[in-house]
Ligand code: FES
């Protein structure tokens with residue numbers, strides 16, 4: 001993994017140190033971003049290493065655990081498997097972009113209220129997966145929540161409280177989708 005690239009001080013344009021670069025524009029947490037970067041690199045490492053958005057976590061690196069989940073055009077997507085060139089002209093949201101005007105998203109609030117986290121390592125991926133779930137199924141049953149979240153792993157065993165948090169957030173968000 002190449003972490004030698006540097007972000008400019010005024011915007012998110014990255015300057016290459018070699019010629020093996022692509023120019024990739026996309027929207028990140030509501031703002032336009034243009035990167036000069038090797039397009040084969042996983043989005044996960046571009047977010048974490050180049051852009052400093054460390055809320056997106058590295059777990060397995062193989063698409064199994066869900067800790068690296070971001071929203072790509074509003075759908076939960078594993079950033080460890082996604083080449084950064086594949087987000088060109090699309091919209092990416094990370095956990096850093098979820099709160100609006102200093103106000104937590106209802107799912108963030110509900111995770112806190114229900115103690116839906118312990119170490120918190122899985123939490124960004126859990127919350128963004130739940131955002132996507134509620135986007136496309138605003139009033140899921142408990143079974144649908146379990147199914148929708150079953151590919152995200154919590155090694156602390158917070159799954160029951162996570163499901164409760166999602167149910168609470170769904171009730172609060174009812175009609176706001
Ligand atoms: S780090 Fe991407 S799914 Fe585990």
Ligand code: FES
Pocket residue numbers: 116117118119120121122123153154155156157158
């Ligand atoms: S809260 Fe620790 S892994 Fe889920």
